[in-house]
Amino acid sequence: MTIKIIGVHSGHDASACLLIDNCVVATISKERLTRIKHDSGEPVECIAYLLGKFNLSSKDIDLVVRSQWHDASEINDAYYDIFDNVIVTYKHHFLHAYSASIMAKSAEAIILVNDGRGCRPQDNDDYRYENEDYFETESVYYYHKGHITPLEKIYKKYLKNQEQIGNFIDSIGYAYRLVSRMIFKSDHAAGKVMALAALGSDNPDIPETFLSEDPSQTVVNPAWLNFIKICSAAIDWDWHQLLARQIAFKLQLSLENYFSFRSIKLIEKYRLPHLLLGGGVALNCKSNGLIANIPVVHTMGVFPASGDDGLSVGAAIWQLREKFGNFKPITYHISQGFNYDVKNSVSEKTVNRIVELLNQENIIAIHNKGSEFGPRALGYRSILAVATNLQVKNYLNINVKRREIFRPFGGIILRRNLEKLTSDKLASDYMLSAVHVNPEITKEYPALVHIDNTARIQVIDEDSSLLYKILEQYEYLTNNFILINTSFNGKDEPIVETPENARECAKSIGIKYLYINNHLEVINEQ
Incomplete structure (x- = not known):
């Protein structure tokens, strides 16, 4: 029997998760849908999003697990009457532990x-x-x-x-x-x-x-x-x-x-x-x-969503273990949101064009497949730029992100090149571990390295993903092996979710090129 569980968190950084058997198939934060940063309260929008994504009705769900918070801005008990089985818990660290266990x-x-x-x-x-x-x-x-x-x-x-x-x-x-x-x-x-x-x-x-x-x-x-x-x-x-x-x-x-x-x-x-x-x-x-x-x-x-947004995931896994006795390892993919793309794959021509534009020090916004879960952009709702020019970093901070100039950007690198960057071990492959970089890296990639000689890194394995193809072609063309990767959002805004969000955001922050639906669009003519 297939088990379908929805985990819900209603405090700040509210979210919902759909767990099918031992696979976290989709998660979404409320802020991505309401466009209110750190939005709290009952994430009914998130539940509707999850049900719609998989063409499910409330009757298809075996259990809803509500992770409540004492100070939630909105509690809507009546909403859950549409589900047959609902439990409520105020456990907090316990659910953090379950999400971490992934x-x-x-x-x-x-x-x-x-x-x-x-x-x-x-x-x-x-x-x-x-x-x-x-x-x-x-x-x-x-x-x-x-x-x-x-x-x-x-x-x-x-x-x-x-x-x-x-x-x-x-x-x-x-x-x-x-x-x-x-x-x-x-x-x-x-x-x-x-x-x-x-x-x-x-x-x-x-x-x-x-x-x-x-x-x-x-x-x-x-x-x-x-x-x-x-x-x-x-x-x-x-x-x-x-x-x-x-x-x-x-x-x-x-x-x-x-x-x-x-x-x-x-x-x-x-x-x-x-x-x-x-x-x-x-x-x-x-x-x-x-x-x-x-x-x-x-x-x-x-876990990439180790903050309170991840509690919905922990809640679902907890009851998978506790109620249904399923102790198999949890499968989790970085792309967790709805795939808005109509085209199925990116062409070699488009990848080559992206790399050419990056090498010319253009900034490229990425809206690709389903969105990430958590505060870090990991190539699905990202902004990419070269790391070889400090002025590109300054432009990103001042003109695009409109934030303090001292703030660093994360980088993306293929796993096979990791030893060129650092001899450190990583706590995470997903932008949650800063490494001390090798001495020559600071000179070669000044837009990446922070003042303390560290860099926050996402590691990409050899696969068919867009980031892998871009990094591989970028290295072939330039002999450089790192790119800047930052979140696709404007100042004080959540990361973009929908294609409409992406186009509006790119236009408002002055980005000319947007990769969306597996091709490049020109948003802001110059």
Whole structure:
């Protein structure tokens, strides 16, 4: 019997997932359809999208698993009456662990989950803090052939209306949120903080951010928190300021030290050298890359949607295991959305033309097959450019993406060329691992390499994909083997989903060439 499960997440970064047997066949974030960044609330649009994509009715679905969030902007219980079987869970880190398990490279692994805050103890059937406002902040799980067992759980009290900083909980995610809000006036700029750290330097007057000896007691250093409170009140912040860069530097360095310490301790404690990361903190590619190269870490994995959008996937897999007893490995493809293409394949002529245009330092937007799931563009909703000219990077930042000039871009590379770029191991093939590049790379590909001599990379295997064909032809024509790959979206917009989104976005951000429906279109005549 074929099992069809829909997983749903209704908090920020709401999403839905369709799981058929042990295959994640489609996932979609609400923001891609509503065009509202980080959109939350009941993702009814996503469910309709999934049903429509596969010509399914509500009666075809064996189970809907709703991952709820206490602060969801909209809960629509009545909508689910159209389904025969629906369950609701508030488990949070547990579902992060299930989505992380997709990336397991071995039969067993340790899963470490970190974020701002997860669910309450009672949601995990733990009633030690029943009358207090506690939430999970870090969890450790044991993965073994599809089974996930809790090992360690840390809860912290949620403090409301704290002086100068508002609501706060003693967690890594909330520390990044504080600095993100202070410097960039946004709760969603942790990635900017990570990038800004490379522009900073150590200031001994800034206390260490995280304390790693006993995270069950205190993670965020009280001295650092007091320093941030004073700074928040005293200065109108901007990323250009030296102190802002130094705060970002100390925060990132402290995170890397914390995760290095925790990873080593967990591997020693459980005598298991395979590590998986989940939760929003796992989007920190710089930290991920560092952990992957710790000698005691033999393998590592990070799910592309390790933030809360991935909870819908975790919810579906959880019940596949729990209710239906299917413990087979999960199949997951990077292209997760609806395939809008009418033509089935790209011609050699079109690939050659794309490469010619790239080599002439044109920027090419890509709308190809089904969209990716998660915050990283992986060749299906991407913008491509050469990495050999720093001015191309500056143009992309200022004129196309319209963002801070210091921010780096990810790169794409064929696996066979990876050793030319770096000797580092990767935590992920999907833009979630920063590597230290070989010395000559900085000179050859200045638009790729960040100020700290690292690069965020997507690795492409030999196959029939569009990116493979482009990279292969680009290398043949130019002897260069890396291209810039960034997300196809405008400033403060979600990544494009539909062909209409793609054409509108390309026009608004001034991109002339758009690859769509397996051919090139000219959008903006010059």
